[in-house]
Amino acid sequence: MATSNPAFSQSPAFQNQSAGAATLSAENLQQMYESPSANAVDTDRMTVEDTIVKTAISFAVLLVGAVIGWMVPVLWIPASIVGLVLAFVNIFKNRKKPSPALTLAYAGVQGIFIGGISLFFEANWGGIVLQAVIATIVVVGVTLALFASGKIRASAKATKVFFIAMIGYALFSIINLVLIWTGANSDPWGLNGSVEIFGIPLGLVIGVLVVIMCAYSLVLDFDAIQQGVKNRAPRVFGWAGAFGIMVTVIWLYLELLRIFAISRN
Structure with missing residues (x-):
């Protein structure tokens, strides 16, 4: 039956062509079955798989930077400043159109910073870097598994609490730095x-809470990627997902380094 809508009435695809349609359908069906499925490159749409690839590339660049920072630790100070600038630039760019070059530049510079500061911690507390790396992988892996299974999801109420906790932690960190510098x-x-709470250093208590905050931040990252895929966002936004995960994982790793160092003391 032909549709009564004039927008479709002149199109052969919407006409009643029983014999011809059957022949075309059989031929096309075989071709469709044998042809490879469309991927992110073909559709230019964001996919979870493509975002994973972009994230893996970003962390590979970060690892290369970390090796450089480990070998030339003096670079960690300028790298921390440049990394902070690139973070804000990426945040601004990701609202409109993410830049792969800027994302990878951030990964490389932050890798140099991570490598230099990791060497400092390792020199003072032997084995601490391996502990922090393993703990980071465990937290990320468990969070991803819980999210993939549907056992944990982002919610408006939890996100509100998260941002309040973030503001409180930021204010505490600023005050703490001022007390140390002065x-x-x-x-x-x-x-x-x-400061101790029941004999436990305050840094450990806060550290556990911050690790939980990092885990929820990962949930927000995973949720944002999932929403981007559902909304059929352009493929380039996979770099925004990779950037978000990188920021959270770096934050988590640094926090775990600090927790282990305080616990060693």
């Missing part, structure tokens, strides 16, 4: 090391 607190970790 000499008001002589402990190398500031309030994190000098």
Whole structure:
């Protein structure tokens, strides 16, 4: 039956062509069955698989940077500044159109920063880098498994609590840094090391809470990627997903380094 809509009435695809349609259908069906399925390149749409590839490439670049930072640790200070600038630039760019070059540049510079600061921690607390790496992989793996199984999801209420906790943690970190820089607190970790709760350093208590915050941040990252795929976002936005995961994983790794160092003391 031909459709009554004039927009379709002149199109052969919407006409009643029983014999011809049957022949075409049989031939095309075989061709469709034998041809490979369309991928992210063919459709230019964001997919989970393509985002995973982009994330893997980003972390490979970060690893190369980490090796450089480990070998030339003096670079970690300028790298931390450049990395912070690139982070804000990427955040701004990702709202419109992510830049693969900027994302990879951020990965490389942050890798140099990670490598230099990791060497410092390793020199003072032997074996701590391996501990932090393993713990980071475990947290990311468990969070991903829970998200993939549907056992944990982002919610409006949890996200609101998360952002409130983020603001509180940021304010505490700023105050703690000021106390250390001004000499008001002589402990190398500031309030994190000098204040105890039931005999447990404050840094460990806060550290556990921050690791939970990092895990939820990963959930938000995974959820954003999933939404991007559902909304058929352009393929280039996979770089935004890779950038988001990188930022969270780096934050998690640094926090675990600090937790293990305080616990060693």
